[in-house]
Amino acid sequence: MLHMQGIRKQFEQTLVLRDVELTLNRGEILALLGPSGCGKSTLLRIIAGLEFADQGQLLLHGQPLNPIPIHRRNFGLMFQDWALFPHRNVGENIEFGLRMEGMAKAQRQQRVAEMLELVGLVGYQRRSVLELSGGERQRVALARSLAPRPQLLMLDEPLGSLDRTLRERLTEELRQIIKAAEVTAIYVTHDQNEAFVVADRLAVMNAGQIVQLATPQAIYQQPKTAFVARFLSLTNLLPIEQQTSLGPELQVVETNLGPFQIQSSQTNAAYLLIRPEAAQIATPASASVQGQVVERSFRGSYQRIDWRYQHGLLQLDVPSSYQLSQGQTLDLTFDAQQLSLVQSDH
Numbered sequence: 001m002l003h004m005q006g007i008r009k010q011f012e013q014t015l016v017l018r019d020v021e022l023t024l025n026r027g028e029i030l031a032l033l034g035p036s037g038c039g040k041s042t043l044l045r046i047i048a049g050l051e052f053a054d055q056g057q058l059l060l061h062g063q064p065l066n067p068i069p070i071h072r073r074n075f076g077l078m079f080q081d082w083a084l085f086p087h088r089n090v091g092e093n094i095e096f097g098l099r100m101e102g103m104a105k106a107q108r109q110q111r112v113a114e115m116l117e118l119v120g121l122v123g124y125q126r127r128s129v130l131e132l133s134g135g136e137r138q139r140v141a142l143a144r145s146l147a148p149r150p151q152l153l154m155l156d157e158p159l160g161s162l163d164r165t166l167r168e169r170l171t172e173e174l175r176q177i178i179k180a181a182e183v184t185a186i187y188v189t190h191d192q193n194e195a196f197v198v199a200d201r202l203a204v205m206n207a208g209q210i211v212q213l214a215t216p217q218a219i220y221q222q223p224k225t226a227f228v229a230r231f232l233s234l235t236n237l238l239p240i241e242q243q244t245s246l247g248p249e250l251q252v253v254e255t256n257l258g259p260f261q262i263q264s265s266q267t268n269a270a271y272l273l274i275r276p277e278a279a280q281i282a283t284p285a286s287a288s289v290q291g292q293v294v295e296r297s298f299r300g301s302y303q304r305i306d307w308r309y310q311h312g313l314l315q316l317d318v319p320s321s322y323q324l325s326q327g328q329t330l331d332l333t334f335d336a337q338q339l340s341l342v343q344s345d346h
């Protein structure tokens with residue numbers, strides 16, 4: 001539906017977007033995920049028409065987007081700092097875009113009722129927005145963006161101002177509402193958990209480039225570069241000392257933790273990624289690696305341990321049912337399914 005080619009943007013001396021390529025499919029929710037300053041908002045603002053690219057093309061349904069004025073694009077926006085109109089009630093806020101379009105009153109009222117139902121606020125129409133909780137306000141803001149049936153909804157850190165617990169609950173709700181409205185959406189966030197919950201596909205950005213574009217599951221299973229792995233809090237990255245291909249899909253890598261056989265077509269990998277859940281408590285018969293628990297923290301169904309071996313330290317998760325204490329010796333094996341090969345960043 002929306003196709004971006006070779007998008008470049010420079011602010012003074014800084015190149016903020018470098019040859020961004022991205023295709024957004026109809027009905028999907030795509031999250032732009034990346035650290036502060038990587039260019040997410042700039043890319044969104046270019047799509048919205050609030051900023052212009054120095055180079056590159058934006059196509060909407062195969063047609064160039066640039067000549068279409070902002071008000072005729074029919075894009076919805078929901079930004080963290082876009083407050084509701086404080087002196088208008090909930091219904092009037094939701095109705096705002098419909099009035100701008102010149103929609104007749106009866107139709108507007110029907111649409112407002114549909115929107116209140118969609119966001120779970122039936123009966124709130126005449127309430128003042130000043131009386132609402134933070135979560136309710138965000139739902140009104142979402143209803144206001146969705147009311148004019150935008151062909152594309154853009155959300156920039158829409159839950160950024162809410163506390164963590166509320167954010168987690170609302171993220172799931174946001175996804176359900178956007179899906180029920182059958183709208184195509186781009187969702188900007190720097191929070192990987194939010195992106196995982198909300199998105200069909202994720203574009204992970206670093207320094208003005210899209211480093212990886214795939215489903216949340218695929219990115220978690222196979223982060224492409226060390227940057228992506230670290231950004232997802234996957235920090236056990238062991239430099240590969242030597243790699244041998246035993247076939248197109250089978251690699252043997254040497255690391256300071258020992259040799260590992262990995263099902264992968266990735267040649268010339270820089271790191272072996274050990275996901276925290278790869279750790280398995282060794283049985284006396286297994287070929288294990290010796291180590292020691294130096295820290296342990298309880299996380300509910302599992303415990304996170306800092307595990308020191310002869311040449312390094314890993315953060316690993318083991319079931320809470322194991323009685324472990326700080327300083328104790330612990331021999332481990334590693335589940336090959338939870339290991340992957342990762343490229344360097346350059």
Ligand SMILES: Nc1ncnc2c1ncn2[C@@H]1O[C@H](COP(=O)(O)OP(=O)(O)OP(=O)(O)O)[C@@H](O)[C@H]1O
Pocket residue numbers: 011012014016034035036037038039040041042043190
């Ligand atoms: N109008 C502007 N003039 C000059 N520099 C700008 C302008 N807008 C953005 N920048 C710079 O461009 C870079 C990317 O900014 P952008 O807001 O796109 O990043 P972001 O990934 O959305 O970050 P954040 O999550 O902090 O909003 C930053 O270094 C920012 O300072």
